[in-house]
Amino acid sequence: MTIRRVKAIVSYDGTHFAGYQSQPGMRTVQSEIDKALKKIHKKEPVHSVASGRTDAGVHANGQVIHFDTSLSLPLDRWQMALNVLLPTDIRIVGTDYVDLDFHARYSATGKTYSYKWSYSKVHSPFDRNFSVHLGHLRPDIDKMQEAAQYLIGQHDFTSFCSSKTATLNKVRTIRMLSLEKQGDYLIMTVEGDGFLYNMVRTIAGMLLAVGRGWNRPEDIQEILQACDRNKAGKTAPAHGLYLENVTYDK
């Protein structure tokens, strides 16, 4: 029996999930995917591995998973079979056969997230779960961009992750961090080698605080150096966050 490893790119609307990772009695993205895989494998359990978890309400355009299978289906059949079995708030948008040493989590060399705020006068009911409404206070984007410069590069991000973070090494490298107005939206895009728990949402919350004048751009440097989560402001809400893609060297 030949075992083959499948890599799949997954998009999901996080609104109705208790996050990515399986939890007893909860509706999660992973449990829905593993349920579909089990059906395809005639009730034999198959466990998928993701690049990382996402919180309840967080969305993904390009989450990456892998799983092993003894079935030899043509590639496009995997996508079709999974999409037929999965609920419509999860879609497989790409699949590939990969080497057995590929690992969705450990082989990842980078991740890109985006954070979406809406400028619209009234927050569209169609967009209510997909962006965070800014209300009447328009942030100063120039100041946010200035603040962002302090975060780019290699830093200890202790101040910018949940105090519940179990990971000991909190040094991460942010390769790119941009803020851009796109129509009625303000989009933050951040790319790095990896992110700590709540790190992107803490950065988003902190940059917005600068944009609203509650902090100065240069405060960021001080907050980074403090290595204290209490120094950075409020974590931005989950429903503005998107896991855009995960990169691998090969």
Added chain:
Amino acid sequence: MTIRRVKAIVSYDGTHFAGYQSQPGMRTVQSEIDKALKKIHKKEPVHSVASGRTDAGVHANGQVIHFDTSLSLPLDRWQMALNVLLPTDIRIVGTDYVDLDFHARYSATGKTYSYKWSYSKVHSPFDRNFSVHLGHLRPDIDKMQEAAQYLIGQHDFTSFCSSKTATLNKVRTIRMLSLEKQGDYLIMTVEGDGFLYNMVRTIAGMLLAVGRGWNRPEDIQEILQACDRNKAGKTAPAHGLYLENVTYDK
């Protein structure tokens, strides 16, 4: 005590409503609006009147309602107060004080609906409730446009409305009916003096049947003349339909 009439423009995501109109024990758009109005009026019941009902799953960008009030709030306060009290899948996008002879339903002189199909290879999880996925069969838009010409003008639309329609006079005038590709979407826009129950969705289903080659454009004429709902094909799903706006002479 002076009574004033307020006209409001309402946008809603129809996904989680059992339609527009109040029904005992059901979550409807009207019951949510009337609940908010009652709160504003200190538990005195206030009933809103809409331009017409929409079915479960049908969306609105520009539904119009009116209600009477003895409160004299500045106009923008109405919008703010209602939006604070309403669930986020209903938003008041505009308000106006109008004459007491204005009636959201009886004063309406026209309505515009749109119907949205998605061409995307995989139906985005973010769009699953907001457009109807076309799958692999791409319709012939030229043929759909040709078919649409037979529907424009004044006709008896008995074949194009639900057999449950109670209205006796089934003659309506379609002033405009267009089909347009917009990015990954095919959008049907229809404007007329009024629409019968399920009429827009029956037209959408019929035009798609022509686009897919199941009917010829010229069949439309015959189907109209038959005055028989069984002649027109399947009613298109609710979640592709949007009430775009309602027009009034004054």
